[in-house]
Amino acid sequence: MLNPERVAIVIPVYNHGTRISDVVSQVIPLGFPVFVVDDGSTDATPDILREMAEITVLTHSQNKGKGAALLTGFSAAQKSCDWAVSIDADGQHKAEDIEKLLQGVQGNTRSIVIGNRQGMNQDHVPWTSKFGRKFSNFWVWVSGGPMVSDSQSGFRLYPLPEVLGLDVRARRFQYEVEVLVKGHQQGIVVVEAPVQVVYQKGAERISHFHPWHDFLRNSQTFSRLIFQRIFSIFRK
Numbered sequence: 001m002l003n004p005e006r007v008a009i010v011i012p013v014y015n016h017g018t019r020i021s022d023v024v025s026q027v028i029p030l031g032f033p034v035f036v037v038d039d040g041s042t043d044a045t046p047d048i049l050r051e052m053a054e055i056t057v058l059t060h061s062q063n064k065g066k067g068a069a070l071l072t073g074f075s076a077a078q079k080s081c082d083w084a085v086s087i088d089a090d091g092q093h094k095a096e097d098i099e100k101l102l103q104g105v106q107g108n109t110r111s112i113v114i115g116n117r118q119g120m121n122q123d124h125v126p127w128t129s130k131f132g133r134k135f136s137n138f139w140v141w142v143s144g145g146p147m148v149s150d151s152q153s154g155f156r157l158y159p160l161p162e163v164l165g166l167d168v169r170a171r172r173f174q175y176e177v178e179v180l181v182k183g184h185q186q187g188i189v190v191v192e193a194p195v196q197v198v199y200q201k202g203a204e205r206i207s208h209f210h211p212w213h214d215f216l217r218n219s220q221t222f223s224r225l226i227f228q229r230i231f232s233i234f235r236k
Helices: 020-030 045-050 066-077 095-103 127-142 160-164 175-185 211-235
Strands: 007-013 034-039 056-060 083-086 112-117 156-159 190-195
Touching: 007 020, 007 066, 020 034, 020 045, 020 095, 034 045, 034 066, 045 056, 056 066, 066 083, 066 160, 066 175, 083 095, 095 112, 095 156, 095 190, 112 175, 127 175, 127 211, 156 160, 160 175, 175 190, 175 211
Parallel strands: 007 034, 007 083, 034 056, 112 190
Antiparallel strands: 083 156, 112 156
């Protein structure tokens, strides 16, 4: 049974100075330990984080990628917790939905719970998010991972010892798809829970996902995973 007292919140942040205060102010009242990982921000983020109480700030001297930031947060959280909720720093997730992620764990199952973002087909949602979601879902499955509806959601609950023990090589956005494939192959149950999503419009939206560059990185990651899957089949 999941013990809420053994859950931490990990927030990877990179140049989200206009959003991070709101995100942290939403999660602090929930009572979980909060680890914010500044992944080499060059805007006002470091100064803003220094003014915040009740959080643990971890810093990368230079940008290493979202996956690297998550791993830094997970490693720190594991010293006192068994689980970690990852929540993006751009304000697209609702802290109140963390409870839905926790409820996704059934019995003693050590699950990865994905926050399945609802309303992703609405007009104001960027085409890159719509296409990327479908693209990623299909290739996660082909790579030997689970069949899921929102493999690109960054709002998740992770079982820390199990996830930190996986041989995940990706260190940028691709970490979040590779961990699903490697986790599924190692017997970690992957489930989804419906959550809200808030997309700011136009200049208000902060995203460091570069469509063509990161789609290429995704393709490289999936190619590697598919090759590894084929090799493992023939090796048997």
